[in-house]
Amino acid sequence: MTEALLEVRGLRTWFETPRGTVRAVDGVDLTVGRGEILGLVGESGSGKSITGFSLLGLVDPPGRVIEGEIRFHGEDLRAASPRRLRDLRGNRIAMIFQDPMMTLNPVLRIGTQMIETVQAHARVSKAEARAMARDALGQVGIPHPDERIDAYPHEFSGGMRQRVAIAIALLHKPDLIIADEPTTALDVTIQSQILSEMQALTRDMGLGMIWISHDLGVVGQLAHKMAVMYAGRIVERGSVDEVLDTPRHPYTRGLIDSLPMENDRGQPLRQIPGNAPPPLNRPEGCPFRPRCAHATDACLAEPEETGTPDRAWRCFHPLGSRLTEVPA
CATH class of the missing domain: 3.40.50.300 (P-loop containing nucleotide triphosphate hydrolases)
Structure with missing residues (x-):
C-alpha cells in the first residue's frame, strides 16, 4: 500500500x-x-x-x-x-503555476528570490541558502547554475523560467x-x-x-x-x-x-x-x-x-x- x-x-x-x-x-x-x-x-x-x-x-x-x-x-x-x-x-506543500511569472518577480535576480524563499522556512545563512538554490537549479536541468542564479527572469526563455519555478517548488524537498x-x-x-x-x-x-x-x-x-x-x-x-x-x-x-x-x-x-x-x-x-x-x-x-x-x-x-x- x-x-x-x-x-x-x-x-x-x-x-x-x-x-x-x-x-x-x-x-x-x-x-x-x-x-x-x-x-x-x-x-x-x-x-x-x-x-x-x-x-x-x-x-x-x-x-x-x-x-x-x-x-x-x-x-x-x-x-x-x-x-x-x-x-x-x-x-x-508546493505549487507550480501555469505562468511562471506568477512565481517570479521580474525586477529581482533569480538568486535573490530563491534565497528569500529558503530563508522564509529555514534558519540558514545566506551562503547556505544560495548553495541550496544553486543545487535546485541544477536539479531541474538549468545549465551553468552558478552563473544563471544571478540572472533576471527576462534573461530566461519560457521553458527555462518554468524550470526555475519548479526549482523553487523543490527547494525545501x-x-x-x-x-x-x-x-x-x-x-x-x-x-x-x-x-x-x-x-x-x-x-x-x-x-x-x-x-x-x-x-x-x-x-x-x-x-x-x-x-x-x-x-x-x-x-x-x-x-x-x-x-x-x-x-x-x-x-x-x-x-x-x-x-x-x-x-x-x-x-x-x-x-x-x-x-x-x-x-x-x-x-x-x-x-x-x-x-x-x-x-x-x-x-x-x-x-x-x-x-x-x-x-x-x-x-x-x-x-x-x-x-x-x-x-x-
Whole structure:
C-alpha cells in the first residue's frame, strides 16, 4: 500500500455572487500517495484549478471552502491556523503555476528570490541558502547554475523560467506538489523534457504530485492515477491505464475520442457536442446529460459514485453496460 500523503473527502468550494451561488467544486474526493502522480483532467471551467487552490487555502472571497476534509499526513488543514498554513505552503506543500511569472518577480535576480524563499522556512545563512538554490537549479536541468542564479527572469526563455519555478517548488524537498498546467504554454520538446524530469524527481524524492491539466496525452504519459472532473465533480477515477483503455463515463470517452491520435487522418476531429454548462445554470440531475448520447429519464437524478475505492465513476449508464452497448 502506498502511504497516503493527502486525503480529500467531500470538498466543496462555492462562490457567492450577486447572481447566485457558483458551485465551483462540489463534492470532490482525492487521495495522493508518496511517489505517486495523480492527473486531474477536464475541460476549462470544470473546477480543477479551484480544487488545487482550495487544498492550499488560497481561495479568496467571495469564494470559500464550505465543506469537506483535507488531511495532509493526517493533519486537518481546514482546522489549521493561517500561520500553520503559511508554514506548510512552499515548505511541505508546493505549487507550480501555469505562468511562471506568477512565481517570479521580474525586477529581482533569480538568486535573490530563491534565497528569500529558503530563508522564509529555514534558519540558514545566506551562503547556505544560495548553495541550496544553486543545487535546485541544477536539479531541474538549468545549465551553468552558478552563473544563471544571478540572472533576471527576462534573461530566461519560457521553458527555462518554468524550470526555475519548479526549482523553487523543490527547494525545501516538499512532500506534495500541486502543478497547475505548468507545461501548457511550452513547445512539445521542452514539455517532454520537463515531464521526464518531473517523473524522475517524483520517483527519486518520493514526493506526491497532483498534475492539473486538460491534456489527456500529457497525463497519460506522466501520471499513475487519473481523476476526470466535470462541472465541479469527479465523474471517473482509476489508474491511468484503466481510465484510458476502458473508460466508463461517456464524458471520459468523449475526451479520449477528441484526441488527434484517435481520429482518422484527413477526417474532421470528433468532439463532444455542446458546451460545458454555465456555473450558475447547471442542468437538473447529471450535469453531462444535455451532451450525452446515452442519457435517459434516469439521468434527471444526480448519479452517485459506483465502483471500488480504486476505480469508480458517476453514471447511470456506464460504457460497457447493457444500455450503452452498440449493436454490431
